[in-house]
Amino acid sequence: QQQVKQSPQSLIVQKGGISIINCAYENTAFDYFPWYQQFPGKGPALLIAIRPDVSEKKEGRFTISFNKSAKQFSLHIMDSQPGDSATYFCAAKQAGGTSYGKLTFGQGTILTVHP
Amino acid sequence: DAMVIQNPRYQVTQFGKPVTLSCSQTLNHNVMYWYQQKSSQAPKLLFHYYDKDFNNEADTPDNFQSRRPNTSFCFLDIRSPGLGDAAMYLCATKGANTEAFFGQGTRLTVV
Numbered sequence: 001q002q003q004v005k006q007s008p009q010s011l012i013v014q015k016g017g018i019s020i021i022n023c024a025y026e027n028t029a030f031d032y033f034p035w036y037q038q039f040p041g042k043g044p045a046l047l048i049a050i051r052p053d054v055s056e057k058k059e060g061r062f063t064i065s066f067n068k069s070a071k072q073f074s075l076h077i078m079d080s081q082p083g084d085s086a087t088y089f090c091a092a093k094q095a096g097g098t099s100y101g102k103l104t105f106g107q108g109t110i111l112t113v114h115p
Numbered sequence: 116d117a118m119v120i121q122n123p124r125y126q127v128t129q130f131g132k133p134v135t136l137s138c139s140q141t142l143n144h145n146v147m148y149w150y151q152q153k154s155s156q157a158p159k160l161l162f163h164y165y166d167k168d169f170n171n172e173a174d175t176p177d178n179f180q181s182r183r184p185n186t187s188f189c190f191l192d193i194r195s196p197g198l199g200d201a202a203m204y205l206c207a208t209k210g211a212n213t214e215a216f217f218g219q220g221t222r223l224t225v226v
Contacts, residue, residue, distance in 0.1 A: 032214060043119075043205050043217035044158065089157055093214050102148075103215050105157035 004092050006106025013113050019077040021109045023090035026071065031095035034103070035064065035075045038087045047088070048075070080113045087111070118142075119218035121206050127224045128196050136191040136221045138206030147189045148215060149181060150205040158205055164189065196225045 006023045013019045023033075034049035050057045050064040050073065057064045063076040077084055090106040118141045128134040140147065145166045150158035161175045164183050178200070180192040193200055203220040210216030 034213060034215075036217075041220075041222070043121075043207075043220045044215075045217065046210070046213040046215075049213065091215075102160055102163065103158075105159075108155070108157050 004090060004104050004106040006090050006109060008109060009107065010110040011112070013080045013111065015080065015082060015113055015115050017080050017113075019080045019084070019111055019113070020074060021088055021090070021111070022072065022074045023092075023106050024070075024072045025092050025104075027092070027094065027104075028071070029094045030092040030104075032093040033064070033066065033073050034091050034093075035062075036089045036091060036105075038089065038108075044089060077111075080111075082113045082115050085111055085113050119206055119208055119216055121204075121218040121221050123221060124219065125222045125224070127226060128193075130197065130225055131195045134193050134196055134223070136193075136204050136206075136223070138189045138191070138218060139187050140189075140206075140208045141187070142208050142210060142216065143186055144208045144210075145186065146209045147183065148205075148207040149189070149191050150207065150217075152203040152205055152220070154202075161191070193223075196223070198225050201225045 004025045035047045036044035037047045038044040048059050048062045050066050052068050055066050061078045066073045088109045091103040120139045122137050148163040149161045152158045160172050162171045178194050182190045203222050205217050205220045207215040207217045
C-alpha cells in the first residue's frame with residue numbers, strides 16, 4: 001500500500017515534443033505529490049509538486065495532472081529540450097503521524113530528448 | 116541561499132573499514148533525512164531525525180548508524196561497509212517549498 005508505481009521506465013522524445021510520465025498509488029493517506037529531476041551524479045531537485053485538492057498545476061513547461069479518484073498523477077513536459085534529459089522520480093508523502101514528511105518514491109523514468 | 120552540503124562528494128573505503136559521511140544544512144530545520152540510492156534505483160530512506168528524535172526505517176541494516184550533534188549537522192556511520200553498500204548517499208531536510216531538499220550526495224565506493 002506504500003508503493004508508488006511509475007511508468008515508463010525510459011522515454012525517448014524528440015526536441016519540441018511532449019514527455020509524459022505517469023504514476024499511480026494506493027495509499028489514500030498520501031497528501032503531497034512532488035516530482036523530482038535528477039541529473040547524473042547530482043542529488044534530486046524538486047521540479048513541481050501538487051496537493052490532492054487541485055487537479056492540475058502548471059509551472060512553465062511542466063504540468064502535473066492529478067486524478068484523485070483514479071489515484072494517479074502525471075508529469076507533462078511541453079516543448080521538451082535536450083537539457084531536460086534526466087531521471088524523473090515521482091513521490092508521495094503521507095499526511096500526519098510520525099512520517100515527518102517521509103517520501104515514497106516511484107521507480108524513476110530516464111528521459112532522453114533527442115535534438 | 117539555503118543549502119544542504121555533503122562531504123565528501125566521493126568516498127572510497129575498504130571492505131569492512133568504518134566510514135563516516137557528513138551533512139550540514141543552512142535551513143536550520145528540525146528534520147533531516149538520510150537516503151541511500153543505488154545505481155538506476157529510487158532513493159531509499161534509511162532514517163530520519165525530528166530534532167534529536169531518531170527514527171530508523173524497519174529495513175535499515177544495523178550496519179548503518181547516525182548521529183546528529185546539533186540542528187545543522189548530521190552524520191552517517193557505516194560500521195563495516197560491504198560491497199553491497201556502494202551507493203550514492205543523500206542527505207535532505209525540509210525546504211520552504213518542498214518536503215525534501217536534497218544535498219548533492221556522497222558517492223561511496225567500497226573496494
